[in-house]
Amino acid sequence: xxxxxxxxxxxxxxxxxxxxxxxxxxxxxxxxxxxxxxxxxxxxxxxxxxxxxxxxxxxxxxxxxxxxxxxxxxxxxxxxxxxxxxxxxxxxxxxxxxxxxxxxxxxxxxxxxxxxxxxxxxxxxxxxxxxxxxxxxxxxxxxxxxxxxxxxxxxxxxxxxxxxxxxxxxxxxxxxxxxxxxxxxxxxxxxxxxxxxxxxxxxxxxxxxxxxxxxxxxxxxxxxxxxxxxxxxxxxxxxxxxxxxxxxxxxxxxxxxxxxxxxxxxxxxxxxxxxxxxxxxxxxxxxxxxxxxxxxxxxxxxxxxxxxxxxxxxxxxxxxxxxxxxxxxxxxxxxxxxxxxxxxxxxxxxxxxxx
Numbered sequence: 001x002x003x004x005x006x007x008x009x010x011x012x013x014x015x016x017x018x019x020x021x022x023x024x025x026x027x028x029x030x031x032x033x034x035x036x037x038x039x040x041x042x043x044x045x046x047x048x049x050x051x052x053x054x055x056x057x058x059x060x061x062x063x064x065x066x067x068x069x070x071x072x073x074x075x076x077x078x079x080x081x082x083x084x085x086x087x088x089x090x091x092x093x094x095x096x097x098x099x100x101x102x103x104x105x106x107x108x109x110x111x112x113x114x115x116x117x118x119x120x121x122x123x124x125x126x127x128x129x130x131x132x133x134x135x136x137x138x139x140x141x142x143x144x145x146x147x148x149x150x151x152x153x154x155x156x157x158x159x160x161x162x163x164x165x166x167x168x169x170x171x172x173x174x175x176x177x178x179x180x181x182x183x184x185x186x187x188x189x190x191x192x193x194x195x196x197x198x199x200x201x202x203x204x205x206x207x208x209x210x211x212x213x214x215x216x217x218x219x220x221x222x223x224x225x226x227x228x229x230x231x232x233x234x235x236x237x238x239x240x241x242x243x244x245x246x247x248x249x250x251x252x253x254x255x256x257x258x259x260x261x262x263x264x265x266x267x268x269x270x271x272x273x274x275x276x277x278x279x280x281x282x283x284x285x286x287x288x289x290x291x292x293x294x295x296x297x298x299x300x301x302x303x304x305x306x307x308x309x310x311x312x313x314x315x316x317x318x319x320x321x322x323x324x325x326x327x328x329x330x331x332x333x334x335x336x337x338x339x340x341x342x343x344x345x346x347x348x349x350x351x352x353x354x355x
Contacts, residue, residue: 024119029149038147042125043111046132051108051143059143061108063167069104071095072163078353080127080158083197085215087160088130090289090355093217094240095164096138100219101236101292103174103226104166106138111145111162116155127158138217140164172226178234179255183323184301186294188221188308189214189316190267191244192286196275198354205278207271214290221311222292228307232300237293240355242346245284247293248331249345261321261343262334284333285346287354295323 027034044052051059075091085093092109099106111131115124135142193214200211218238226233235255239247244266252259268283276283290313296304301319308314331343 022121024115024117024121024124024149026117026149026151028115029147035147042121042128043145043147046128047111047135047142047145049141049143051141059108059110061143063107063165066170067168069099069102069166069168070164071098071102072161073098073355074159074161075355076156076159076353077198077355078156079198079201080123082201082213083210084193084213085197085289086127086130087158088127089134089215091160091162092131092134092138092140092142093215093289094355095162096140096217096219097238097289097292099164099166100217100222101174101238102166102168103172103236104168105223106140106164106166106219109135109140109142109162109164111142111160113145113147114155114159114161115147115149116157117149117152119157124158127160134217138219169223169226171230172233173231174233174236176235176237176251176254179251179257179259179295179323180234180297181257181323181325182298183234183295184298184319185248185259185261185321185323186296186301186305186308187239187244187267187318187320188218188292188294188314189290190269190272191239191288191291192268192272192276192283194289195243195286195351195354196272196281199279199281199351200275203279205275207274209271211269211271211275214288216290216313218290218292218313221308221313224311225294225304225307229296229300229304232297233294233304234297235295239288239291239293241287241349243283243285243287243350244293245282245331245343246345249343251293251295252331253329255323256328258324258327258329259321259331260324260334261331264334264336265318265320267316267318281350284343285350287351289355298322
């Protein structure tokens with residue numbers, strides 16, 4: 001990312017725009033020449049594709065026959081850049097993952113920016129480039145968007161909203177209401193990485209190994225799992241805000257089942273566990289941005305685990321529990337000392353502004 005005060009316009013297309021405005025001004029959101037130049041010299045070159053180049057009030061594209069999935073999310077993370085990611089990568093990957101765990105193949109995204117007056121254009125360029133890179137990696141296109149500017153002091157630099165559309169995969173029927181007694185619960189990797197990466201930067205915590213966000217697009221990995229297991233996959237979720245615990249509680253409630261997990265099998269990095277202990281946090285409530293939870297039929301669990309571990313994003317995948325007909329709508333954990341504890345949904349967020 002370019003240093004503040006030293007704007008780098010190298011990624012802007014020629015001819016150069018009015019470089020006399022190194023920071024966002026109110027005029028960038030006014031629908032005039034300055035706003036048009038943001039589109040022409042920054043957004044369009046970064047996200048270029050036929051559906052976007054029309055620059056109409058809506059994007060027109062073909063998705064083919066079948067059912068569609070649509071998702072939307074807003075991103076207000078601070079800091080904007082953190083170890084392992086940025087608000088730009090997060091905005092793309094977060095929406096891609098929401099579509100993927102619904103059983104859809106993500107196709108198209110929108111991107112809307114709310115910028116604060118005075119926000120450096122060099123930082124905006126870095127955010128946009130991160131979004132373009134993430135979209136390319138995920139295989140999706142950003143086809144429409146919007147920009148608004150608020151007065152200085154009425155925002156926090158940059159907020160992003162993304163919406164996404166995907167095509168539901170044939171034969172796939174997953175949902176939070178479809179978990180069944182006997183299902184095995186799998187998680188695709190270590191938990192708590194993203195939330196603690198953000199907190200380590202905010203709190204100035206230093207460990208032997210830097211904590212990095214797990215921010216990543218999971219659609220490729222999930223596609224392989226669905227190809228291998230098909231209808232044996234009953235539910236999928238990405239445990240973002242509220243962490244693994246909130247996700248499992250939501251599925252227990254939606255499916256009217258109980259969920260039992262074994263705390264000794266939860267994959268948690270040592271540095272993440274240390275940071276959580278230092279701050280008095282529980283890793284099961286800490287956000288993730290590159291992990292998925294799968295509820296699969298027991299006869300298919302070993303195969304799905306094998307497929308996950310063969311993928312770079314799933315190499316730390318683990319079997320963490322199962323679904324039961326007992327204690328419906330509750331999440332119960334077997335502790336390391338052999339006891340049981342109920343893990344409820346928290347009233348609020350442990351960590352605000354982590355996505």
